[in-house]
Structures are given as structure tokens and as C-alpha cells.
Amino acid sequence: MRILVTGSTGKLGSALLNQLESSDYQIKLTSRRKPERIGNGEWVYSDLLSGEGLEEAVKDVDVIIHAATSPVKHSKIVEVSGFKEFLGKMQHIKNMIYPSIVGIDEIPFTYYKQKLEAEELLRNSAIPHTIVRSTQFHHFVENIFLSKPFFNRYIVPGNFKFQSVDVNEFAKHLIGLVEKGPHGRIEDFAGPEILTLKEMAKQKIKLNHEPNKVFSIALPGKLSKSFFEGKNTNPLRKLGGISFEEYLRDKVINT
Secondary structure (H helix, E strand, O other): OEEEEEOOOOHHHHHHHHHHOOOOOEEEEEEOOOOOOOOOOEEEEOOOOOOOOHHHHHOOOOEEEEOOOOOOOOHHHHHHHHHHHHHOOOOOOOEEEEEEEOOOOOOOOHHHHHHHHHHHHHHOOOOOEEEEEEOOEHHHHHHHHOOOOOOOEEEEOOOOEEOOEOHHHHHHHHHHOHHHOOOEEOOOEEOOOOEEHHHHHHHHHHHHOOOOEEEEOOOOOHHHHHHHOOOOOOOOOEOOOOOHHHHHHHHHHOO
């Protein structure tokens, strides 16, 4: 079986490649930039913005794991219109595995609305598919909210809740879906615990022996309310085993 991984230079794409290298699958990778390491895979150029290379990317593959995404730049094209064009070139595909995000139907965030629109495009197509939503990745939460302290303080909306998950665990879950065939929308994949951002910041401070403190602010609006209420979590689907604290500890060891 030949598997295409889109977005092969991203965090999820790289995690997929690392694990697929030791499998018996034939691996094809596609992205705008060539990965530093390809291993035993084949890389082809493609661009969801322009549509260039998409037909060549899907040629002679059986399953696609669509890790390509663009939450900030040109997201409407990459997530929706470019994705729609991509779908039009994969009539021969046996299973299109689409990683999505928990809570996109309840959180009023533009990127999430676009992910939901992409899900609907896939559901309404004739392409055999599997849609699986995960909670946010550990590295995403850290990079967005806990990357740099200001004046020895992490300034965070402390009551925001996250159930972050390890990207490698989610990649393994996606690969496990390949042999199961298309199942439509399946149940979520969420991290092992639900923490507030304030709790996550304190874990980082303690583990790294930082002199910093946490300054918690409350933000108004519907978007903030949805994160405060935990719309981005799923306490019934605690499938991940690596906690945020363990992720941080592993970073310290490997730095």
C-alpha cells in the first residue's frame, strides 16, 4: 500500500514520516519545501495555494494522510478552496484521512471555521474518508502562550482550559487508521488531562527552575468564553498517554 503524507515538513507531517519509515508501506511525501530527511520515501512538490503539483502528488497512491495546514497565512485558500481542488484529483483514493481539531464546531475562531468547512467538503464528496479530531498539541500550546515571559512573568488568560496531546501519539493513531479503511467521522483523540493555562505555566516554571511567575488575565468575548468552558476538550476521550509535564521534561532532557 502506498501512503501520501501532505505537509511533510510540518510538526505532524514530520512525526508521521518518523514512524512510517519503519513500516512496510511505500511512502510518498508532498509539501512546498523539501524535507531535510526523506528516508526511504519519495518527495514531490505541491502547493495548495496555486494548485501546482497536486495531480502528481496523488498519482499512484492508495491512502492520503492530510497533514498540510496553514492556520495563519492564506488559511482560507489552503484549508478550503485549495483543499476543494485537491479533492477533485483523488477519485482513485481508497481512504483520505483528515486530521481535524476538537471543538471547531463550537469555537468562533476563523481558522476553526475553515477546518469545519473542509470537513463538510470531504463529507459531501464521494471520496472514501476518515475524519478524526484531536485536541491541541503540547508544542502548540507552549509556543503560542508560554514561549517567552515578559518582565519575569508569563502573561496568560489563566482560566483557558487545554487537554493537550503529544503530536507523536496522534501520528501513531493516524497511521493505525490506514488498515481500518474509511469510517467517516470517528471519535476524538484527546490528551490525558485537562489543565488551565495557569497550571501549565506553573508546571513549566517548576520543571525548568525558572524565576518567573504567572500573571493571569481574564479576556472578554465569545472566543475566550469557549476556551474557558473547555469547548476544545473532550474528557471522555483521554487516549493520549504523555502529559504536558512529561513533554516539558523530555524537552529538558533532549536540549
